[in-house]
Amino acid sequence: MSALSRRTLLRGAAGLGAMTALAACGAGGDDTAPKALTAPSSGAPLAGSITVWSRSGDLFKVFDAAIAKFRAAYPQVTVDHQAVDIDAKLANTLISGAGVPDGSFWDDAKIAGQAEHLYDLTSLIAPYRDKTAPYKLSVNTVDGKVYGVPWDLDPGLLWYREDLLQDAGVDPAGLGTYDDLLTAARTLRERNPKAKPIHLDGDPFLGQLWLEMLANQQGTSLSDDQGKLRLESAEYQKILGWIKSAVDDKLVTHQPYLKPADLAALEDGTQAFVPWAIWWDFAPQTLLTKTKGKWRAAPLPAWTAGGARSGAMGGSSFVIPAKAKNPELAWRLYEFLTFTEPGYTAVYGKNDTYPGGLNTSVPSYLPALDPAKPLFEPVDALGGQDLWKVAVDVAKTIPAAAPIPAWWAKSVDYLGNNLQKLMEGKMSPDDVLSESTKQIQRNLVDRA
Structure with a gap:
């Protein structure tokens, strides 16, 4: 029942509690303008340690395995990947400034309301703008600045009894x-x-x-x-x-x-x-x-x-708190997961948690949406239908939107x-x- 636990947590009844919790966490803290994060200029190998938060459950297991790929590529980087009740903890942590992680998974619906507590990632996202689904860029953009690394895209479909x-x-x-x-x-x-x-x-x-x-x-x-x-x-x-x-x-x-x-x-x-x-x-x-x-x-x-x-209908991204201790390394992790083939394949492709691949969303990075290179397999419960092709074809037509208030x-x-x-x-x-x-x-x- 791991599939049920993951999807119920993220998409069903828990989503109601998550969104309701957001309403109690309005903007606050100091009056400092959001800081812009830029790529480090040094050509030295990546090294250091970061703490990142993900939701608990089977999605945590998927990201943990994908982060292992990042660690293998950059052996001098240590990643403390923690399973956290993000909806209950992250907003208050951002406002207090105490114990903030270097990066976190978060619902798109929460990002605009907490932008003042997040790094401005505009310059880092710039090379990927034209290759990212317009909808995901739009919901992560506040006053022309991008505050989230666009992750999943949740296209609407018409489900029917054949x-x-x-x-x-x-x-x-x-x-x-x-x-x-x-x-x-x-x-x-x-x-x-x-x-x-x-x-x-x-x-x-x-x-x-x-x-x-x-x-x-x-x-x-x-x-x-x-x-x-x-x-x-x-x-x-x-x-x-x-x-x-x-x-x-x-x-x-x-x-x-x-x-x-x-x-x-x-x-x-x-x-x-x-x-x-x-x-x-x-x-x-x-x-x-x-x-x-x-x-x-x-x-x-x-x-x-x-x-x-x-x-x-829904969606999540990665954010980097403005008071993170090592934001540059957090960016490199999320860049790897979102914009590189080894990264997004590790999440959406076959893995120990989802042997056929993760099929409840698709990447927001357009080069990953290749109908001829499916990241997850045809779904037996849909009569063997190639859900990947249906989803990626329509995902590319989703219009841009506005930040979620x-x-x-x-x-x-x-x-x-x-x-x-x-x-x-x-x-x-x-x-x-x-x-x-x-x-x-x-x-x-x-x-x-």
Whole structure:
């Protein structure tokens, strides 16, 4: 069950606690401007020691093995790799300045809110800018400066039951737009009157995270790079109007993410479509015993013909605290893991923890996204589908975004909850947008 523990920790219920913890850790500390980190000028061999933090669990084991590759390449460097509850510890450590690591794995959602406590990595990232997914650069950039080393990319995909679509005569290749998806759902219901084919999530946090994936497809997000709200827009109106149509036509299963009722609906054929991040693949790999091997992945539908076929849903990067003792060595480690073939292959390729490779995200470094050189193997639980090719093809289409505001987690109390009322048929799209905007502006943006 190592796959379940890793993905549940990073992507499921723990994500809610992580994002909520962020809201309590606003910017603080001294007024010193963020320091810029540049590459050391000396040509001497790398030497010294660093302490880096990663999450505990099987992801820690994967990074530990990859760091061993770095140690082998640079034998004079010592890396103290520690398993830490980063969500509970890192933000407070950055603010206090006591016991900070030299580097740490961290959620993209937290970086903008703590930029003043991190090194400005702009000049170090510069050689890799054109080779890094635009989305990952954008969420790590604050006022034109880059504060995180972009790590994983979590593209949205359309998960579907191949057997149900075949039985109803629905060609997944024809699901080019979200209107096509509604039409396909109606076709499936004609075949099975009990079907409610499209998953809408019953958890306010994950529902809002999903909404942001759909907004990112259209090149927008809850706020712009200056923190100004842009929820009342044609893009969000389009998404919420689509949700209302699906709800009004009774085409949805509205259940919390992979809870027992959701799993039952996936297994018994009630649900056939799950528009979700790549990390949903742990469900058929570990939870869906009856339908294991029947699920497949396709690009998300587009909002307009020819539009982007994916958006990002979650993600993490590496950061270097401004009070790190040896930031240059931390950078060299993260440069190795992110931008070199031995590094990213050690993480995503076959390893003792994931014999077939790590398949719940893809690298954000574009040269690593070669369809002809898969880092992880075809997935047996998806009928042997080459998930790598599907994921990397759409990952390259994900639009850039904006830094995620520090108040994002608390906005779930407004937007996330109002979105649930829309899914329950208790609120209109216009009311969700107007009320959420007023609430977030008054209670979060203005107070920040």
